[in-house]
Amino acid sequence: MAKNPVPDHVPPEMVRDFSLFTSPGMSPTPNGDPHAAVACVHAGPPIFYSPLNTRDGRGTWVITRASDQRRVLQDTETFSSHRNIFASALGESWPMIPLELDPPSHGAFRSLLNPLLSPKRVSVLEPAVRERAIRLIDGIAASGTSCDVMKDFAFPFTVHIFLHLLGLPDDRIDTFVGWARDLLHGDDTKRPPAARTIVSFIDELAAARREDLVDDFMTFIVQAQVEGRRLTKQEVRGVGVLVFVAGLDTVAAAIGFDLAYLARNLKDQELLRSEPNRIVLAAEELLRAYPTVQLIRVATKDIDFEGAPIRKGDYVSCATMIANRDPTEFECPNTVDLAREDNRHATFGYGPHRCLGSHLARREIVIGLEEWLSRIPAFRIKNGTAPITSGGHVFGIENLILDWS
Amino acid sequence: MRIIVQNAKCQGHARCAAHAPHIFKLDDAGYILPGNIQVVEGEELTASRGVRSCPERALEIDGEPSSTG
Numbered sequence: 001m002a003k004n005p006v007p008d009h010v011p012p013e014m015v016r017d018f019s020l021f022t023s024p025g026m027s028p029t030p031n032g033d034p035h036a037a038v039a040c041v042h043a044g045p046p047i048f049y050s051p052l053n054t055r056d057g058r059g060t061w062v063i064t065r066a067s068d069q070r071r072v073l074q075d076t077e078t079f080s081s082h083r084n085i086f087a088s089a090l091g092e093s094w095p096m097i098p099l100e101l102d103p104p105s106h107g108a109f110r111s112l113l114n115p116l117l118s119p120k121r122v123s124v125l126e127p128a129v130r131e132r133a134i135r136l137i138d139g140i141a142a143s144g145t146s147c148d149v150m151k152d153f154a155f156p157f158t159v160h161i162f163l164h165l166l167g168l169p170d171d172r173i174d175t176f177v178g179w180a181r182d183l184l185h186g187d188d189t190k191r192p193p194a195a196r197t198i199v200s201f202i203d204e205l206a207a208a209r210r211e212d213l214v215d216d217f218m219t220f221i222v223q224a225q226v227e228g229r230r231l232t233k234q235e236v237r238g239v240g241v242l243v244f245v246a247g248l249d250t251v252a253a254a255i256g257f258d259l260a261y262l263a264r265n266l267k268d269q270e271l272l273r274s275e276p277n278r279i280v281l282a283a284e285e286l287l288r289a290y291p292t293v294q295l296i297r298v299a300t301k302d303i304d305f306e307g308a309p310i311r312k313g314d315y316v317s318c319a320t321m322i323a324n325r326d327p328t329e330f331e332c333p334n335t336v337d338l339a340r341e342d343n344r345h346a347t348f349g350y351g352p353h354r355c356l357g358s359h360l361a362r363r364e365i366v367i368g369l370e371e372w373l374s375r376i377p378a379f380r381i382k383n384g385t386a387p388i389t390s391g392g393h394v395f396g397i398e399n400l401i402l403d404w405s
Numbered sequence: 406m407r408i409i410v411q412n413a414k415c416q417g418h419a420r421c422a423a424h425a426p427h428i429f430k431l432d433d434a435g436y437i438l439p440g441n442i443q444v445v446e447g448e449e450l451t452a453s454r455g456v457r458s459c460p461e462r463a464l465e466i467d468g469e470p471s472s473t474g
């Protein structure tokens with residue numbers, strides 16, 4: 001029998017029937033809207049306990065207000081990011097770096113990696129990103145009046161950029177996407193083998209780059225120094241695995257949700273097509289409306305938080321999709337307003353662990369939308385098809401079939 | 406108008422600089438440079454947009470409340 005997922009110190013009246021994995025709308029749903037489905041928590045208290053709110057079936061406290069999430073994520077002393085999520089799928093224990101390190105050791109790795117994905121660096125990468133988008137979309141436009149955005153554009157576009165960054169040829173896109181899918185959306189039989197495959201891939205890549213230096217990310221990592229020393233093999237693996245996992249899925253999902261929104265809202269689509277200079281601001285709003293991840297922290301000590309008795313070791317969930325629909329932070333949070341200003345959304349997290357790839361992700365989304373809208377005429381979701389959306393560890397969308405005939 | 410910069414809170418989102426790169430200067434990693442910022446006349450609106458777009462609330466307007474609300 002499963003262990004009782006509600007610990008004794010949690011007052012029963014603070015438990016809510018809610019989970020990003022099992023609530024209505026979270027399993028794959030045709031024409032679903034998982035973001036709207038989670039927004040219902042704002043009718044309730046600022047914090048509650050949710051059994052079964054992680055992939056491995058653990059309970060978490062759920063923080064529903066953006067300002068409280070900011071407080072949790074900024075306070076790394078009380079709320080640790082050290083969880084070994086990836087390694088634990090293998091029965092091992094090592095952190096993905098820098099995500100699962102806390103300050104102060106987090107800082108050294110963060111300073112090492114920040115310049116690789118800084119706003120300046122991203123502007124250098126931009127022409128290659130744009131060229132890739134144009135090539136893909138021109139190909140799609142030339143071959144018909146319909147396509148599956150996820151398969152034909154979102155994944156090849158984002159995964160190519162990430163392979164390019166890692167210094168890998170892109171003839172293995174399908175393989176990598178398959179690994180990511182098994183890891184992030186697969187069941188208990190698929191996840192551990194996928195994790196193992198990714199680890200050996202990263203280990204082999206690192207070994208190859210130690211032998212033969214080339215001008216790429218992995219070479220940089222194996223040569224890099226933190227605190228005056230080289231990274232250990234396990235640290236190299238921790239960095240490599242994180243970059244691999246983070247780069248494969250999230251931006252593609254965001255582009256999918258964004259184009260699905262525009263396919264259903266022709267006025268907004270037309271507005272952005274006729275006034276492309278609005279896309280940068282609009283992309284920010286789409287990032288707010290359709291974020292993809294739940295951030296989880298572990299309490300390092302007992303603390304009472306907004307009336308909730310959080311105990312050392314408890315999991316605390318800061319779901320970005322919940323913060324971004326907080327009515328005390330955003331006016332009419334469930335309305336997509338492409339002209340929204342002051343858009344301090346939680347999509348890339350708060351605090352020292354702010355998404356390292358946020359500057360690149362943003363540019364990929366903006367460039368993807370710009371090139372798509374300038375090359376593809378008014379598009380809708382193809383009659384008789386329904387995009388399948390899901391909640392869970394990373395919110396996702398599959399099979400977005402668009403039609404512009 | 407003056408902007409108080411709390412560097413300890415800055416996490417390098419670069420949203421301030423996205424609104425006004427000439428007002429909010431970032432280091433090579435994308436974090437805001439130390440030192441409070443004196444905003445010249447005529448730049449108040451842009452500057453306050455930059456302040457309000459900081460997800461960490463690392464920026465604060467000092468003195469008269471901005472006329473833009």
Ligand code: SF4
Nearest residue numbers: 415416418419421459
């Ligand atoms: S928006 Fe805030 S966190 Fe981001 S760079 Fe500017 S001050 Fe720093």
